Amino acid sequence: MSLNLQEKILRAASELFYSQGIRATGVDAIVKAANTTKMSLYKYFMSKDDLVLAFLHKRDEDFRGWFVDQVDRKADTPKAKLLAVFDVLDEWMATPKFRGCAFINATAEFPLAGNPVLQVSAEFYDHFRRYIADLAEQCGSKSPESLALQLSLLLEGAIVSEQMKRHSGSAEQAKQAAIILIEHSIIDIPDTSLPTSNPGEQQ
Structure with a gap:
């Protein structure tokens, strides 16, 4: 089953947060890994803090x-x-x-x-x-x-x-x-x- 964009962003962020650390992972790296844009990320997660939680x-x-x-x-x-x-x-x-x-x-x-x-x-x-x-x-x-x-x-x-x-x-x-x-x-x-x-x- 294919993931929707919100799930893709969360999965990409999760992999980076776990492998590299939360503070070391920037929003740019997340949107690149999820193959999306910052605008799309902030549509589903109001901030990086929300994404971390x-x-x-x-x-x-x-x-x-x-x-x-x-x-x-x-x-x-x-x-x-x-x-x-x-x-x-x-x-x-x-x-x-x-x-x-x-x-x-x-x-x-x-x-x-x-x-x-x-x-x-x-x-x-x-x-x-x-x-x-x-x-x-x-x-x-x-x-x-x-x-x-x-x-x-x-x-x-x-x-x-x-x-x-x-x-x-x-x-x-x-x-x-x-x-x-x-x-x-x-x-x-x-x-x-x-x-x-x-x-x-x-x-």
């Missing part, structure tokens, strides 16, 4: 949907999915076009509190941690919110490490740390299927 919102929607789908394909229990998160991360980071996390990168470029770019980036990780927390709760974590934060920090650290040095093995190392955190966090539930005896009844 559209890029981040689209990235949020597409990436989280893709990521969850990949995890679901690899695992069918909440605990297995918590670990599959790191396998999907590893596969994504191994792709040639990997340039780190778009939201971490955007935050580094727009770090001031209250900046809309920072807010959208923070919302992405809020949603992602909620997804991890839900899985943690389903597998019996004593503190799903804390576990979600711990695992998210491992994921974010692995991404930055891989961005700084490719093929660093950071995802696998993060997964090994995650195994320890998950096992420590899960509540031990007694097996009620086993018969119990009253000490006073023993002969």
